[in-house]
Amino acid sequence: MRIIKETEFCSWRLLVMIEEVNDKYDAQRIETGVQELWRTNSTYEKVRAHRKDGKKLFFVDGPPYPTGKIHLGTAWNKIIKDSLLRYYSMNNYHLQDRAGWDMHGLPIEVKVEGVLGFKSKKDIESYGVENFIDKCKEFAMKNKGDMTLQFQRLGSWLDWDEPYMTLKDEYIEAAWWTLKRAHENNLIDRGERVVNWCPRCATAIADSEVDYEDKTDPSVYIKFKVNELENTHIVIWTTTPWTIPSNMAVAVHPQIEYAKVKAINSRGGTENLIMAKDLVENVLKMGRYTDYEIIETILGVDLTGYSYEHPLSDIIPKQSEFEHNIYLAEFVTAENSGCVHIAPGHGLDDFEVGVKHNLPIFCPVDHEGLYTEDVGKYAGLNVKEANSTIIDDLEARQKLISQTSIQHRYGHCWRCKSSIIYLATVQWFIKVSEMKEDMLEEIKNVEWTPEWAGSSRFKDWIEGARDWCISRQRYWGIPIPVWKCDVCDSLDVIGTKKELMDRANIDNDIELHRPYVDQVVLDCKCGGNMNRVEDVFDVWFDSAVASWATLNFPQDSETFEQWWPADFITEGHDQTRGWFYSQLGASMIAFGKAPYKSVLMHGFTLDQHGKKMSKSLGNIVEPSEVIEKYGADTLRIYVLSTSAPWEDLKFNWEGVANIHRLLNILWNVYRFPLPYMSLDNFNPLSVQFDDIENHLRMEDKWIISRMNTVIQEVTEYMEKYMLHRAVRKINEFIVEDLSRWYIQLIRPRTWIEADDSDKLAAYRVLYDIFVTLSKLIAPFTPHLAEEMYRNLQLNVYNDALPSVHMCDWPEVNKGLQNIDLEKQMRIARSIVESCSNARQKVKRKLRWPVKRIVISAQSEDAVSAARKLETVLKDQANAKQIEVVDVGSQWEELGVVAVPETSKIGPEFKKDAGLVIQAIKTTDASLLYKTFKESDEVELYISNGEKVTINRDMVNFTETVPEEVASAEFSDGIVYVDAALTREIESEGFAREVIRRVQDMRKDMQLAVEENIFVSILIEDERVRELVFDLKDFIAKEVRAEELRISGSEVPEGDRLKDWDVESISITIGLTPSKKR
RNA sequence: GGGCCCGUAGCUUAGCUUGGUGGAGCGCACGGCUGAUAACCGUGAGGUCCUGCGUUCGAAUCGCAGCGGGCCCA
Incomplete structure (x- = not known):
């Protein structure tokens, strides 16, 4: 026989055995440790490789904008994604999971302009587009790097090394290819339309880029002289006096009743005014008219014969060339004056009226919001600043009825916050209006969570959708791949880089950004030169093509065939108008079908009062703040469990602290048996489940059953994207079943100091529960799961998979499920709780046994619970005896x-x-x-x-009830606790009081669990001394006393002496560790 | 102004689909437990279920109107 040396033995034990762990759940230590482990072991790569033969699951990451800092909402977004992806991976899915970045667009241009101190596009031109683009790229890349680290700290696993980036040439090609498809399908349109325009950025912006905010504007009533009538004006109202120079018509509703009013003005003069009849009173009051009389009422439809004189025609020469008539329009409402000022160059409805009646689209405003030469003396004025001048001029011409101001919601540029204006300009459009019906059909094939996200919200949005303006007059974006002939105006749409290089005979690689592509000139069939149109794409078009761009389509169509369309995506509810929509539109163009099969729409993070988090309110909570304080796993499980994914989340620090406490409980549960297992050299390899199966107690079978039921419930919830319920089920299991019940039940078994099968059964069960639990929590708290798994599996099994995230998702073992037993245990717990209640009534502490408890059952389940779980009840209720009174009977001693x-x-x-x-x-x-x-x-x-x-x-x-009996109701009946004292019970009660205090002192002295001691006790009260003496050996054994002296007079000795008051009896205890004697 | 969603104890929430005396956690007060101990258990106080109207024998739950919040739109 080989003798194992102590040192050898120790190292072997450390290597192979389960380790004891820290007292306290230390998230920082665990998470940095685990993330380091993942890095050094390339765990992520291994996990993905492990599933490469699994079922394919194509996930597309909605690309965040590289602002530099993640916020709580984006953290939640990535946490949801990560939990689901980890879950899918454990269910043997081979994942496509590139992270994505949305790196072009105005926000970055605006930021860079700010850094460089630029005020307008002219500054960019003089700085050089090439230099400017470089700065934008640098800015985007830097922020992408910063944010990647922040996302990774959350434990988010995506393919962070190979993310898709919208600024890459191969990505740009995907957008180009898509536009070419649109061109082939006749779905693009170039034309003059009224668009949202940011005068500061000097570009069109999409409807989705307009933020609506409260703003104060002028509210003015103006009168236009009617040509055909004497001394008569028609009254209009506007909040944009600067559009008056562009006025071309007035619109009225055909069915509204209008009135000709004879009004006396404040100067005593008389004039006739036309306006909606119901609004006369209000308008005249605004204009301080002193009196009036309605001369005649007519329907709008009868006003169309009139024309009027433009009020500023003397200033604006062009206006005297135009005719100004009254037209009918259905959009007119009986508000203000009921007559609507129409400037076709500055409004959507106005534009339509203009087109319908062949009016000139007079738009004398340039790209920076300055008047052009067409408006005489106003030329060069900023339109918003011209408001007061124009009002003054109207006043001077006695055309102004009243002037006040109004607070209303008005559109602003989403980035620079300038008020937008509407301008008629030539832009490129996707004909969404032609695709609408197909889009509506297609979204029915998508699985929406929650259901109303698709059936109501998204449907409503699509129904109201207009043609999508995809052109921007900017620099940092995907250049629109259209080349136009200088001579014959014919157009070429280029689909790929190769196509461009072939067409232009370029050999050297070129970058597809501005200004480089702008220099490429193509030959036209007519012999002329073709130059690229200057515009870049709306940045929403970039991310719209993500689902194929991330698969490197069109370069690689094989991968595309294998994966596309996406199996699932998940983003916030703002993306209804954003990415859910833009992707669908682009995909309809490119492939005629939806690019995703399943969409989980998630909520927003709000502050604790339900207000949105914003800088101005100062209520922003940073994810990093939460992580520093409580750790990423706490943040994850907090956001996942607090509300349903699709509801908004009210962030609450108290709630986070609660979750942290829960993880601490899990940690305590997990570490509780480890010292005993370690002390006993427990080896799961040699104590298999089969070995102990015959030694399982009811509570063991119960917790195993519960574990299986929880697996079942969590799995069902995950399949329905109900992450909150999945996590709550796990939380409940940890706190209620494991911590508050199972661990309490098995504690005495762990203290048995022998190679006892009862104890080994408990160890093995706990071990299996922990291992299963580590897998079950892996999607939600990946760090803690990994830490537990590492200790429990990697330290034991040489052939264990190297990461918990590589394991299969636990399967329900129906054979180990026992629903009846679960029900009975619920009843047993209720009985024990009621016993505590009853004990409190008779003031009998749990340390003191009671003679018996009588369970008067009101259901058969309660009877079987009491019979089957008698031992559990005896232990937990600390009762010598359990009596059961059958259903329908009554306890005869009552x-x-x-x-x-x-x-x-x-x-x-x-x-x-x-x-x-x-x-x-x-x-x-x-x-x-x-x-x-x-x-x-x-x-x-x-x-x-x-x-x-x-x-x-x-x-x-x-x-x-008899004397000394207390009763309390439980779920299925009544318990009677017989608290009558006997000598035996008193003896045990006092013995336990003494034990408890000795243990307290041991703990206080920080003695090791296995350390022996000498104890001497002074109890002057003779009766109690004798009661304690009865159980001297029991006490000695419980406290690991080599020697125990009990005396009535001898003053105790020891390292530590303490006086105790036990039930008004004075007891002095002295304690010394054996090794110090 | 419109669409969708949310509103339950001081805080966070379950219950609402399918109507039948509202349940938990945190916090608070009192008591208990004790080799998981900065953990845990019991008891108690604490609710106009946002408001109003309606349907119904009966409404947190169904309907209508309003109020407050969120997202989106005008």
Whole structure:
């Protein structure tokens, strides 16, 4: 036999055995440790490689914008994604999971302009587009790097090394290819339309880029002189006086009733005004008219014969060339004056009226919001600043009725916050209006969570969608790949880089950004030169093509065929108008179908009061703040469990602290048995489940069953994207089942100091539960799961998979599920809780055993629970005996008291009532009770000798319990706790009081669990001394005392001395560790 | 102004589909437990279920109107 040296033994034990762990759940230590482990072991790569033969699952990451800092909402977004992807991976899915970045667009241009101190596009031109683009790229790349680290700190696993980036040439090609498809399908349109325009950025912006915010604007009523009538004006209202120079018409509603009013103005003059009849009072009051008279009322449809004179035609020469007529329009409402000022160059509805009636689209405003030469003296003025000048000019011409201001929601540029204006310009459009019906059909094939995200919200949005303006007059974006001939105006749309290089005969590689592509000139068939149109794409077009761009399509169509369309995506509800929509649009163009099969729409993070987090409110919570304080796993499980994914999340620090506490409980549960296992050299390899299966107690079978039920529930919830319920089920299992119950039940078994199969069974069960639990929590708290798994599996099994995230998702073992037992244990817990309640009533602490508890069952389940789980009940209720009273029976030791019902007796017996009451009170109540069980009426003799008949209504029975018995209701009946004292019970009670205090002192002295001690105790009270003496050996064993002295006079000695007051008895305890003697 | 969603104890929430005396956690007060101990258990106080109207024998739950919040739109 080989003798193993101590050192060898130790190192072997450290290598192979489960380790003891820190006292306290230390998220920082665990998470940085685990992430380091992942890095050094390339765990992510291994996990993905491990599933490469699995079922394919194509996930597309909605690309965040590289602002530099993640916020709580984006953290939540990535956490949801990560949890689901980890879950799918464990379910043997081969994942396509590139992270994505949306790196072009105005936000970055605006930031870079800010850094460089630029005010307008002219500054960019003089700085050089090439230099400017470089700065934008640098900015985007730097922020992408910063944010990647922040996302990774959350534990988010995506392909961070090979993310898709919209600024890459291969990505740009995907956008180009898509536009070419649109061109081939006749879905693009170039034309003059009214668009949202940011004068500062000097570009069109999409509807989705317009933020609506409160703003104060002028509110003015103006009158236009009607040509055909004497001294008559038509009244219009506007909040944009600067559009008056562009006025071309007035619109009225055909069915609204209008009035010609003779009004007396404040100067005493008389004039005739036309406006909606119902609004006369209001308008005239605004214009301070002193009196009025309605001369005539006519319908709008009869106003169309009139024309009017532009109020500023003397200033604006062009206006005297135009005709100004009154037209009908359905959009007119009976508000303000009921007559609408129409400037076709500055409004959507206005533009339509203009087109319908062939009016010139007069738009004398340039790209920077300055008037052009077309408007005479206003030329060069900023339109917004011209408002007051124009009002003054109207006033001077007596065309102004009133001038006030109004606060209303008005559109602003999403980036620079300038007020937008509407301008008629030539832009490129995707004809969404032509695709709408197909889009609506297609979204029915998508699985939406929640259901209304698709069926209501998204549907509504698509129904109202207009053509999508995809062109921007900017620099940092995907150049629109259209080349136009200088001579014949014909167009070429280029689909790929190669196509461009072939067409232009370029050999050297070129970058596809501006200004490089702008220099490429193509030959036209007509012999002319073709130059690229200057515009870049709306940045929403970039991310719209993500689902194929991330697969490197069109370069690689094989991968595309294998994966596309996406199996699932998940983003916030703002993306209804954003990415859900833009992707669908682009995909309809390119492939005629939706690019995703399943969409989980998630909510927004709000502050604790339900307000949105914003800088101006100062209520922003940074993810990093939460992580520093509590760790990423806490943040993850907090956001996942607090609300349903699709609801908004009200962030609350208290809630986070709660979750942290929960993880601490899990940690405590997990570490609790480790010292014992380690001390016992417990080896899961040599104690297999089969070995202990015959030694399982009911509670062991119960926790195993619970574990399986929880697996089942969590799996079901995950399949429905109900992450909150999945996580809550796990939390409940950890706190209720494991911590508060199972661990309490098995504690005594872990203290057995022998190679005992009862103990080994508990170890093995706990071990299996922990291992299973580590897998079950892996998608949600990946760090803690990995830490547990590492200790429990990697330290034990040489052939264990290197990461918990490589493991298969736990399967439900139906054979180990026992729903009846789960129900019975629930009842047993309820009984124990009720016992505590009853004990409190008779003031008997749990340390003191009770003689017996009587369980009066009201259901068969309660009877079987009490019988089957008798041991559990005895232990937990600290009772010597359990008695069960069957359903329908009553505990025979209960007494009853008969309480006369005077309201029934009085009317019946009149003057004898008093005697009847007396008789009921004095007769044997239990006999009376039994008799009434068999008969409705009972005869009684009253004290005057007469016999009376009383019925059941006349007596109420109240149960009485014996002395020293307390009762309490539980879920399925009543428990009676018999707390009567016996010498044996008192002895045990005091013994436990002593044990408890010695243990307290041991703990205080920080003695090791296995360390032996000497104890001496002074108890002057003779009776109690004898009671304690009865259990001297028991006490000694419990506290690991080599020697225990109990005396009535001898003052104790020891390293530590302490006086205790036990039930008003003074006890002094002295304690010394054996090794110090 | 419109669409969708949310509103339950001081805080976070379950229950709402399918109507039948509103349940938990945190916090608070009191008591208990004790080799998981900066953990844990019991008891108690604490609710106009946002408001109003309606349907119904009966409404947190169904309908209508309004208020407050969120997202989106005009």
